[in-house]
Amino acid sequence: MGRTEIRICGLGGQGVVLAGQILGRAAVYDGWNVVQTQSYGAEARGTTAKSEVIISESPIGFPMIRKCDILVVMSQEALDVNVKDLKRGGLLLIDEGIVKDVPKVNAKVYVVPATKTAEETLGERLYANMVFLGVLNKLANLVRDESMEKAIADTVPKNAVASNLLAYRKGRMLETFTLLHEFFGSRSYVGNEHLSPL
Template sequence: MSDKFQMRFTGSGGQGVILASVIFAEAAVVKGLHAVQSQAYGPEARGGSSKAECIISHGEIWFSKVIRPDFLLALTQNALDKYAPELAGDAVVMIDDSLDAPACLDPERVVSVPILRSAKEDVGKAITANIVAVGAINELFGLFDEDVLREAVSRHIPKGTEELNFRALSVGKGLIAPELRDKYLEENEI
C-alpha cells in the first residue's frame, strides 16, 4: 500500500455500498489505523446512484474524498460505466459478473465475481450482497484479520443478524481464488 489506500464503492441506492465503505473504515479504526469515510448520493433513498468512499492510512488523513482510487467496486452497469473511465491504470476493479467491463479497463485489473447471485443463492438473502462484497474485497487484498472484520460488521448490523452476515462474509471470501488473492496482496499490503 502507498501511504493511503483509497477505496470507492458504487451501485444503486439500497444496495448497501455506503455500509460496505463504513465497515472497512470501522475495521481500520478497530485495528488502530486512520480512516475516513464519506459518501455521495442523490435525493432518492432507493434506486438513485450511490457512491461511497473510504480512505485507510497509517498517518493522519485530511482531504476526505477519494481523488485517485486504488480500488473500485461496481454493483451496477451504470456505476461501472460512470466511474471506470476516471480510474488510473493500476486501480483494481471488482464488478458483479452480470456486468460488462468497459473497454477502457485493463482486463488484468478487473475481478469479476458473482456477488449478487451468491448473496441470493448461497447466503439465501439478496440484501447481503454488500457483505458478500466486503468478504470478497477483504480476501482479495488481505486487508483485515477475520476477527477484526467481524467486529466491524457487528457494529453496523441489527442484533440477531450476525450469523447471516458472517455467512455472507465467508461466501464472499470463497469467491476469491488463492492465485487471484496472491496477485494483489503484496502491492496493497497494509
C-alpha cells in the same frame, strides 16, 4: 506514506454505504487513520450511490477520493460513471449479474458472482455487499479478518449479524470469480502493498 483509497458504488439500496462503513470501522480497529464518505441521491433507493474509504498511516486531509486504488461496482451505471477514476494498475471488482458491459482498463479486473451468491446462500440479493467485502479482503488483504467480522457484528442490527457474517464468509471462500483482465504494466495491484505490516 501508506495509503489505500477504495470506492464502492452501485445503486441506492444495495448497501454500498454500509459496506464502506464496515470496512472503515475494521480499519480503525486495526489502528489506521480512516475517512469514510458517501454520496447518494435524495431518493431512498434506485439512484447511484457511492461510498469511499481512505485508509492511511498518516492523518487524512482532503476526505474525498479523486483516483482510487480499488473500485467495487454493483451496477452498470456505477461502472460507467466511476471507471475513469480507477488508478492505472488498480483493482476492479464487478458484479457478474448486474454489470454487463466491461470496458478495457489498465487494471486487474475480477468478475464476482456476488448477487448470485447472496441469492443462493441467503435468498436475498441485499447481502451482495457482504459477499463483496469478503472477496475484497481476500484479494486485497486490507484489514485483519477478525477486525472485519467484529466490524460487521458491531455495525449491523443484532438479528442480522449471523446472516451478514455468513455472506461475508461466503465471499471470502468464493472460488468461482474470474480474473477477466490482467494488467501487465509497470505496477500490478497485489494486496495491500501501500500499507506496512502491523
